[in-house]
Amino acid sequence: MKKISLIPVLVVGVLLLYAADDFPEWGNPTAPASASSLSSHFISNTGVDTEVPNMVTAVLADYRGFDTMFETVVVFIAGMAVLAILKGSSGPFSKNKKYTSSIEPDLIVTNTVRLLVPVIQIFSFYVLAHGHVSPGGGFQGGVVMGASFIMIALSWDLETALVRFPLDKCFLVAALGIILYGGIGLLSMFLGGEFLDYAELANILPVSREMARYHAMLGVEIGVGLTVTAIMFALYANLSTEGKLKGGL
Amino acid sequence: MFEDGTIFNELFIERLNYIIYVILLLIGLHGMIAKNNLIKKLIGMSIFQTAIILFYVSVGVKEGATIPIYLPEHDPHGSHVTNLEENSSSEESHGPVALDADLVKGYANPLPHVLMLTAIVVGVATLGLALALCQKIYQGYGTIEEDELLTKIERQEMRSNPSVAIKSMDSSKMTTVKLEKSVSKPKVSSSPSTQRPNAKLKAEAKTDSSTTKVKTSRVKSVSSKTKPMASKSTTTGSRASKSTTTGSRKSSAKPNTAASQSRTKAKPKPKAKPKASAQKTTASKLKSRTPKK
Amino acid sequence: MGLELFNTMILLLLVVAAIVALRVKDLLTASVVFAVYSFLMCLLWAEMGAVDVAFTEATVGAGISTVVMVATILNLKRKSSD
Numbered sequence: 001m002k003k004i005s006l007i008p009v010l011v012v013g014v015l016l017l018y019a020a021d022d023f024p025e026w027g028n029p030t031a032p033a034s035a036s037s038l039s040s041h042f043i044s045n046t047g048v049d050t051e052v053p054n055m056v057t058a059v060l061a062d063y064r065g066f067d068t069m070f071e072t073v074v075v076f077i078a079g080m081a082v083l084a085i086l087k088g089s090s091g092p093f094s095k096n097k098k099y100t101s102s103i104e105p106d107l108i109v110t111n112t113v114r115l116l117v118p119v120i121q122i123f124s125f126y127v128l129a130h131g132h133v134s135p136g137g138g139f140q141g142g143v144v145m146g147a148s149f150i151m152i153a154l155s156w157d158l159e160t161a162l163v164r165f166p167l168d169k170c171f172l173v174a175a176l177g178i179i180l181y182g183g184i185g186l187l188s189m190f191l192g193g194e195f196l197d198y199a200e201l202a203n204i205l206p207v208s209r210e211m212a213r214y215h216a217m218l219g220v221e222i223g224v225g226l227t228v229t230a231i232m233f234a235l236y237a238n239l240s241t242e243g244k245l246k247g248g249l
Numbered sequence: 250m251f252e253d254g255t256i257f258n259e260l261f262i263e264r265l266n267y268i269i270y271v272i273l274l275l276i277g278l279h280g281m282i283a284k285n286n287l288i289k290k291l292i293g294m295s296i297f298q299t300a301i302i303l304f305y306v307s308v309g310v311k312e313g314a315t316i317p318i319y320l321p322e323h324d325p326h327g328s329h330v331t332n333l334e335e336n337s338s339s340e341e342s343h344g345p346v347a348l349d350a351d352l353v354k355g356y357a358n359p360l361p362h363v364l365m366l367t368a369i370v371v372g373v374a375t376l377g378l379a380l381a382l383c384q385k386i387y388q389g390y391g392t393i394e395e396d397e398l399l400t401k402i403e404r405q406e407m408r409s410n411p412s413v414a415i416k417s418m419d420s421s422k423m424t425t426v427k428l429e430k431s432v433s434k435p436k437v438s439s440s441p442s443t444q445r446p447n448a449k450l451k452a453e454a455k456t457d458s459s460t461t462k463v464k465t466s467r468v469k470s471v472s473s474k475t476k477p478m479a480s481k482s483t484t485t486g487s488r489a490s491k492s493t494t495t496g497s498r499k500s501s502a503k504p505n506t507a508a509s510q511s512r513t514k515a516k517p518k519p520k521a522k523p524k525a526s527a528q529k530t531t532a533s534k535l536k537s538r539t540p541k542k
Numbered sequence: 543m544g545l546e547l548f549n550t551m552i553l554l555l556l557v558v559a560a561i562v563a564l565r566v567k568d569l570l571t572a573s574v575v576f577a578v579y580s581f582l583m584c585l586l587w588a589e590m591g592a593v594d595v596a597f598t599e600a601t602v603g604a605g606i607s608t609v610v611m612v613a614t615i616l617n618l619k620r621k622s623s624d
Contacts, residue, residue, distance in 0.1 A: 005282040013275045020267040027312030029354045034311050039360045043317070044348040051326065053319040055359040056366065056594040064363060071367040078374035082381040091388030127597075134318065135593040139370045143601040150609055210325075228370065232606055235377040240613035242384055269553040273560055280564040286622040288569050288615060292576050295607070296560050299583050299599075306592045316591045357591040369598045373607045380614040387618045394623050 050213040052132045060137065061217040061224075065196040068220075069181050072227050076174050079231035083171075086243030094242060105156045113155040120148040128225045129218065138221035142228025149233045158237060158245065167237060167245060170230040177226030184219050266307040273300035287383050287393040291376060298372050302365045309361035317359040323348060545589065552586045567622050569615045577608040 024031030033039070042059050052058040060068050128141030153161035185196040193200035198216030199209040207215065237245060277300055280293020319325075387393050390401050559579035566572050580603030588596035 002283045005279060009275050009279045009282065012278060013271060016271040016274065017268070020264060020271060023264070023267050023308070026264065026266050026307060027310050029311040029314065031308065031311075033308045033361065034358045036360075039309075039358045040350070040353045042359055043353045043356045044350075047319055047323060047325045048347050053324045053326070054594075055317040055319070055356070056362050059359050059363045060366065068367060071371055074371050075374045078371075078378045081378050085378075085381045085385050089385055089388060091385075091390075093391035094388040133324075135316075135597045137594065139366065140594075140597050140601050143370075143598075143606055147601070147605055147609075150606075154609075231374065235374075235610055236606075236613060239377060239380055239384065239610050240617070242388070242617055265550060265553055269557060272557055276557070276560045276564060283624075284564065285624050286569070288611070288618070289564060289572065289622055289624070291611075292563055292572055295576065295603075296563070296579070299580070299603070302595070303583065303586070306587055306590055306595060309592075310590050314591060316593045318593075362592045362595050365592070365595050366598050369595070369602050373602045373610075376607055377610055380610060384614060384617055393618055 049210065050217070051210045052214055052217065054132055054134065054137075056135075057131050057137050057217065057221070061220045062196075062198060062213055065185070065198075065220065068224065069178075069185070069196070072178055072181060072224050075231050076178055076227055079174060079234045080171070082235055082238050083167075083243070086238045089243050109155045113151055117148050117151060120151070121145060124148065124225075128221055131221055132214065132217065138224030139228055141221070142225035143232055145225065145229040146232030146236075149229075150236045153233075153236065153240075158241060161233075162237065162245060165230075165233060167234060170234045170237075174227045174230035174234070177223040177228075177230070180223035180226065181220050184216055184223070188216070266303070270300050270304045270307065273297075273303065276300075285395045287386065287395065288380075290395075291379050291383070294379075295372070295376060298368070302368060305361045305365050309358035311354065311357055314355055314357045317357045317362065319356075323352065549586070549589060552582055552589070556582050556586070567624070569618075569620055569622050570612060572622070573608055573611040573615060576611070577604045580604040580607070 024033075029035070042055055042063065046052060046055045046058045050058045050062055052062075124141045124144035126141075127136035127144055128138060131137030131141065149161050149165050152164065184198070184201075188197045188200045189195045191200040191203050198213040200212075201216050202209040202212035205212050205215065274297055277293045277295075277297030280296065281290050284290050284293060383393055386398065390398055392398055392401070556579060559575055559582060563572050563575040563579055566575065580599055584596045584599040584604060587593075587599060
């Protein structure tokens, strides 16, 4: 089996290496990918259109907002699918781990985490809100936020984390994120533009059209961040306990 | 050695990214195809994924370009650090202007970054989904090795067929096929626990009769699964505590399953015995029948 | 020149990490080595100027996916046959 599998792998490798000769040189500014009108349009006009310094955030949340919206939906659906697969699942080989509360959480670990978690959460808000002018944004801020809850679950136990962020609230928050994203899109549609055309929000916000796009992007990023936070924590909570939400690591 | 134009430079500096991306992609592909363990397959899939992301990012690199965030002089809000007095009057008049082509070359291409950023997040979501499926498979079959999984599924299919045949013979009434299936369904769900002793017998019989067909390594892994694993894991010092806990868990779980086996076996025992005898006779016939199903 | 050397070194380490992650028999070790691989990838992207992608990979690839993988492996068997 291993020997046979080498054949397609080597065939693919030879083809790809043969094709690699035609790729542009590394770092060539006139390469087709970099010289295309689309990317140069993004680089030159992002500042004029949206006043967002970080082009990646602008392209992610504004120019390609539709794409990002459904990526968020994919994350949400993956979280729901994990819940659907593992909830109440048991088989002949499922480990019937007895939940032992006799093991006290370590004092040093819990105290360190107690100090670290607020800092991590504030940092996640910073990453989310400052994503316009520095690397960051909804995805990264959401993942950092979810990691803080996972940290609580790792240092105490899962119940302690679930008291702070119950699983039903988790999916509520995740759905809320998508509703926020879609709601901003719909609102701009009702205000006379197209779906996710944030510039129309200037009609109700006391800012210019460019700054309306700037602020709508923040709202969209918050929506993405909420969904990603909730789903990352739900993934961990379900996977670490086989869907029983008891015990855990 | 690193001068422009030499073969070395051509190959290892300018195209090294592409070569490495191809190598990583092949490693991931080989892992996905050849590895037996499902978790290993998932790691291979992730390596494959990151290789493609590496390709996209390296296509969008510009030499001498900065990151795709506006420098203060191009930033629509960024000139506040420098001369406030000069700009205060003129700022409202001109506002931000579009960059011209020379300045565009100074920034990296943001488009591949955006595409790949979402790909990473969706990648971890699909990874979580795949891991959930792995756990479900383990709950049902007790293994995440592909070859063991396939043999177990094969055996289960073989087992489900004779049971249907026996059931139809046993039942005095003439039942429809539909009813038969509904009767045999709970049987299938409880079958893995009742199967195991039979499966062991089967494996031993296989080693006797057809060693040429079955790989010796696989038979070893099936028949002597528990012993070498325990000895191996205890030799490594750092994991000793973990492995002993899992070992104790395993040993504590074993009697439980054994008890449940005996309990579940108590009822279908009269049926199971003739099944085993009947199976030997029908096995050769069924072997030809099962692939069709 | 210095940057190229850095680039080359990381690329070679990436291949080593990928091979080790797929060859090692202990799944827990494999997932940790995979985290190392992800973090090397993150360094490489940061060096190429893709800071957002690097940030995402550092949080997602080296952080969450490793935790999720370890959590799964502790519910399954830790040993792998190959």
